[in-house]
Amino acid sequence: MKNKKWNEIWVVSAVCLLVGLMISILYNSNQQEQAADNRDLWEIRMSLIEEQQKQQQLYKEIEENERLLLQYVEQSEQEQINSLKESIELLEIKAGLTEKKGPGIIITLEPVFVDNEEESVSYPELNAELLQYLINDLNNYGATDIAIGEQRLTNFSPIRNVNGRVYVNNDPLPDLPLSINVLALDHEKLHNHLMLSEINTYFALERVSLTIDIQNEVTVAPYPHSIQMDGVDLADIKDGEQ
Amino acid sequence: MWFPILFLIVGVILGLLTNITIPDQYSNYLSIAVLAALDTLFGGLRAQLENTYSHRIFLSGFFFNVSLAAFLAFLGVQLGIDLYLAAIFAFGVRLFQNLAIIRRLLLDKYANRRKKSTTF
Numbered sequence: 467m468k469n470k471k472w473n474e475i476w477v478v479s480a481v482c483l484l485v486g487l488m489i490s491i492l493y494n495s496n497q498q499e500q501a502a503d504n505r506d507l508w509e510i511r512m513s514l515i516e517e518q519q520k521q522q523q524l525y526k527e528i529e530e531n532e533r534l535l536l537q538y539v540e541q542s543e544q545e546q547i548n549s550l551k552e553s554i555e556l557l558e559i560k561a562g563l564t565e566k567k568g569p570g571i572i573i574t575l576e577p578v579f580v581d582n583e584e585e586s587v588s589y590p591e592l593n594a595e596l597l598q599y600l601i602n603d604l605n606n607y608g609a610t611d612i613a614i615g616e617q618r619l620t621n622f623s624p625i626r627n628v629n630g631r632v633y634v635n636n637d638p639l640p641d642l643p644l645s646i647n648v649l650a651l652d653h654e655k656l657h658n659h660l661m662l663s664e665i666n667t668y669f670a671l672e673r674v675s676l677t678i679d680i681q682n683e684v685t686v687a688p689y690p691h692s693i694q695m696d697g698v699d700l701a702d703i704k705d706g707e708q
Numbered sequence: 709m710w711f712p713i714l715f716l717i718v719g720v721i722l723g724l725l726t727n728i729t730i731p732d733q734y735s736n737y738l739s740i741a742v743l744a745a746l747d748t749l750f751g752g753l754r755a756q757l758e759n760t761y762s763h764r765i766f767l768s769g770f771f772f773n774v775s776l777a778a779f780l781a782f783l784g785v786q787l788g789i790d791l792y793l794a795a796i797f798a799f800g801v802r803l804f805q806n807l808a809i810i811r812r813l814l815l816d817k818y819a820n821r822r823k824k825s826t827t828f
Contacts, residue, residue, distance in 0.1 A: 474763050478752065479715040481770050485745045486719020492738050495729040 562620040562689045566611050570649040570684035571657050573600075574677040575669070577642045590642060590673040594627045597634075600665055601625065604648055607659040611649040613686035615639055620689050635691060642674065647686045654680065736785075737778045740792050743799045744777040745770065750806040757813040773799075 505513070538546060558564050577590040601619065604612055612619045617634040624636070631638045650656040657680045669676050730738055748770040755761040777795045784791025 475711050477763065477767060479712045481745075481767070482712040482716040482749070483719040483722075485742070485749060486716040486721075487723045488738060488742045488745060490720045490723025491728050491730060492735065492742055494723065494727060495732070495735050495738075 561693060562611065562618045563693070565685060565688045566649060567683055567685050568649045569653045569682050570647065571653055571660070572679045572681055572684055573646040573648065574679070575642055575644045575646070576675050576677065578670070578673045578675045580673065592632050592639065592642065592644070592674065593672065594625050594632050596668060596672060597632060598625050599668060603660070603663055603665050604656070607656045608652055609648045609650045609656060611686045613647045615644055616687045616690070618687050618689040620693065622693060635689070637690070647684050649684060649686055736792060737781050740777040740781050740795050741774045743796060743803070744773040747799045747803050747806070748773050750803060750810065754806045754810050754813070757810060
């Protein structure tokens with residue numbers, strides 16, 4: 467009788483062993499899937515370099531901020547106020563709230579009239595997509611400050627079509643001809659890039675000609691309104707890091 | 709009583725140490741088989757507590773359920789119907805039922821034992 471019972475226990479134990487084995491194999495296979503890393507050596511090296519650069523960038527930022535903090539701590543109250551004012555001025559220049567001068571290019575947009583006796587030719591008009599394309603190109607080639615007519619472009623500046631007119635910074639642009647003043651770190655390179663760019667063709671399709679002049683002193687107008695920061699959040703800060 | 713649990717743990721450790729894996733497309737079958745095995749185990753436990761445990765039913769139930777579940781999954785893949793969902797549903801419901809009954813039986817046992825000890 468006792469022997470039979472032990473027999474049963476052994477069988478149940480064997481079944482349990484099987485179940486345990488199955489569970490752990492299933493667990494193993496699921497784990498394996500997530501951990502699979504099929505990058506080759508080159509990709510891993512590239513991502514390592516990327517991370518190292520990021521780290522260096524972060525170290526540099528920390529160093530800069532620490533120096534600034536030290537400055538604030540060491541200075542007297544008057545000096546503190548002065549350096550705060552300096553910081554504000556610097557930030558205003560960065561944000562585009564001040565007039566800025568420097569080497570750059572002036573792009574003049576002019577209407578082109580084609581002689582066509584059969585149709586009455588309408589006056590060429592800009593559209594926002596074309597202008598956005600041009601601005602993207604400029605930014606891509608290293609432009610630092612851009613003003614379309616009297617409208618300085620900031621990080622918040624919209625360019626859009628409203629009732630058939632192009633609005634920049636929520637103000638309508640005047641009719642053609644129009645000049646775009648651009649500052650760049652390397653304005654000659656920017657000029658060369660623009661001369662080769664397809665942008666000329668796109669503007670020509672809309673019967674607008676682009677004239678690009680390279681100049682040693684270009685003035686870009688300040689941003690005409692105050693910047694609205696409502697609804698703008700710090701995206702970089704994670705929870706708990708504040 | 710503790711022997712099977714010990715073996716279960718030994719099985720898990722053995723599987724983890726050997727690091728055996730199965731291909732991705734078969735993991736469906738294994739997951740259902742595991743569910744069926746668990747169902748049978750808990751069914752056996754319940755039968756033991758109800759004093760209706762039968763050695764043959766337990767053993768045949770284990771292998772039959774596991775292979776039926778795997779076969780159902782296989783059939784589902786061949787026909788393009790998610791038949792394994794039926795197996796998961798059936799075994800899941802039974803698992804919960806068995807667990808509920810086991811809980812009730814254990815509670816009853818506990819209550820009975822307390823009653824006995826207080827009457828003495």
